[in-house]
Amino acid sequence: MDMIRIEATDRSPEVVFDFDQGRFTLSGESYPEDSAAFFAPLLAAVRTYLSDEQPKPVTFDLSMHYFNSSSAKALMNLFQDLEEAAEQGWPTTVNWHYHPDDDTMAEFGEDFALDFNHAEFRLCPTPETA
Template sequence: MDRLYLPRTDRSPLVELDVDSHRLRIEGESYPEDAAAFFGPILAWLDAYLGQCRPTPPDSPIVMDVRLLYFNSSSAKALMNVFQRLESTARAGVEIDVNWHYHLDDETMMEFGEDFSEDFESVRFNLCASETELA
């Protein structure tokens, strides 16, 4: 299975999903004109990838880093779909960490992270405050 890489644009985040390292990364701002079209290939890739993951061990834990400065409601729904897929996989015994990065002064993004984290039991959802500006 190939790595998925979508470069950052003015309206969509950088997305990097790497099979070899078991790392998922979403960074930037997310307000694409058509969120379903943007996130559709990401969800399809995740379905294929997560479908082949086995409980940890033998597979390595999956780590997802989310560094968003802004996202709209359509992107929030798509992120929830991503997180629900991760939660289902974690319930099957695969270790999954989601690191929700936000700037220390950005209460809105902190609260979004808290809100997302409350919906999951099997994924370890880590709120990661940083004094460094997110890019």
């Protein structure tokens, strides 16, 4: 699969999905006018990647400063796909990067982490996300 690279805008995150390396990154802010339209092709690409019969390690890095409720729903859908892949034998790690002083993003990460039983979900306080 071809790499997906989308530059960040005022309302949408930077996206780097490197399928060859199994590394996926979302960073910045996410409150696009139409979250479903923004995230649908990304979710479809991840689902296609995870449909491969040979499990490969997957690392997903999120460094979000802000996201709206419709983006949260898209992230939840993405996380469900990653959790299902992990349950099927895909070694999966989600790294939730947030500034140590950002209690809101820390709490969102803690909430999302509760939905993971098979994938590894790491809370990563990192000053670089400021």
